[in-house]
Amino acid sequence: MRIRTTLLASAATLAVVPALAACTENASSDGDKGGDARAVTVTSSDDACELSAVEAPAGTLTFDVTNTGSDVTEFYLLGSDGLRIVGEVENIGPNLTKKLTVNAPEGDYFTACKPGMVGEGIRAEFAVSHSDDEAAVSASDQELIDQAQANYRSYVQDQSDQLLLRTKEFVRLYKDGKDDEARALYPKAREHWERIETVAESFGDLDPKTDAREADVDFAAGEKWTGWHRIEKDLWPQDATGYRVLTPQQRATYADDLLANTTELDQRIHGTGKDALTYPIDAIANGSIGLLEEVATGKITGEEEAWSHTDLWDFQANVDGARVAYEGVKPLLATKDAALADELDAKFGALQELLDRHRSGDGFVSYTELSKDEVKALSDAVNALSEPLSRLTPAVTS
Known part of the structure; x- marks a missing residue:
């Protein structure tokens, strides 16, 4: 057992995730993987959480999270209230990379790294913008x-x-x-x-x-x-x-x-x-x-x-x-x-x-x-x- 989740619930039913400290990021609004704006790289160190983008268009987002720190880390995508957990990837050891894939509609979010998987962690604002090119779902x-x-x-x-x-x-x-x-x-x-x-x-x-x-x-x-x-x-x-x-x-x-x-x-x-x-x-x-x-x-x-x-x-x-x-x-x-x-x-x-x-x-x-x-x-x-x-x-x- 660790305090973590991968399921989405309504904000009213999800319990409090501890308040997270400020996060650092590379303030680019475009993904760095061949121009894919929905692909974001995350670098989690012992004292920072660096994102290749702070905004992405609505749809299926991919976060490639690399741990450059000395301890195991986690990465969260949180809802606008900072409490609702939209998605999370856990147990990322030093020098390892794991991927989080989530379907995020337009709205305001927070990203968060949690070095050591304990304590308050590190967070920053993340925006998901409207997109006209979201793939249609067949009947x-x-x-x-x-x-x-x-x-x-x-x-x-x-x-x-x-x-x-x-x-x-x-x-x-x-x-x-x-x-x-x-x-x-x-x-x-x-x-x-x-x-x-x-x-x-x-x-x-x-x-x-x-x-x-x-x-x-x-x-x-x-x-x-x-x-x-x-x-x-x-x-x-x-x-x-x-x-x-x-x-x-x-x-x-x-x-x-x-x-x-x-x-x-x-x-x-x-x-x-x-x-x-x-x-x-x-x-x-x-x-x-x-x-x-x-x-x-x-x-x-x-x-x-x-x-x-x-x-x-x-x-x-x-x-x-x-x-x-x-x-x-x-x-x-x-x-x-x-x-x-x-x-x-x-x-x-x-x-x-x-x-x-x-x-x-x-x-x-x-x-x-x-x-x-x-x-x-x-x-x-x-x-x-x-x-x-x-x-x-x-x-x-x-």
Whole structure:
């Protein structure tokens, strides 16, 4: 878990992204890639965020983000309020380049770099101007887009409903001191969170309250640690050296807080009218990419579930969510790049085959049971899928 997102929601439902510091830019209004005004290069250093352009015409925009700093960075395109996250690319290591593709209508935006993926970050104004040459969407493509959006909305709402139901049961067991039953339910309840993690993370206030790992919390700055992983540590105290278990009253406090935040998440996901979440086709595709990124940066390393070691449940759930998002846009992709669709089908299948080897009963073996070779095989399969998946958004928005 990190505070990040790839999905677009209404400004009223998206939670606050921390205010970001001033940004530097090369003030050109034209892209620098062969005259393509919708292609923007971004250079993120330790103390600057330089853009090749501060304006682009409406349509599908591409940001090539290169990290010249000494730490991992992220890049955001934010709405005019500085809160709504239109698109984001994450985990860009030093000397690496990653691409963000988003469909941006006319309006005012902010760009933001976040060196270290912590703190306030660096931002600047970005304008998207009216364009008369936006590609028209055919009636057949629009039908596929509408279906993908409707299906994905239903999927997210269903997973949220199941998450709330199982969280209620988990909280009851934990508060009643039925630890064995709570431990058994823990990874099963969290599957529903992990399948829609990129949506849940779009609510910046709820995500850290619900899913922060201990390493994500700045205790020196007075931040409080709550949520799933705070309770996880209490349920598996034998893996936490010198840990003192919580009192019944403390248990009730953390459990009630988890349930309250999960209830709030469900209400926001089911919002209507001006509070309704929207799922543009590029956001669904970027959501698939983001969920696989979650696997690559947390689950495959065993860092997510530090005490329960149920990382493979999370791994599978992230892959489930990525696959559902991809399959939602696959009919549209098949009309534009059938070869890419075939490649993604094969790579998803290969990864799933490897995951299935580690099943045990209705779940998975402990992450600690994996050998180094088995971890490497899973990592290689994730990397093999990541490359073609990174081409999904440009393909479906072309």
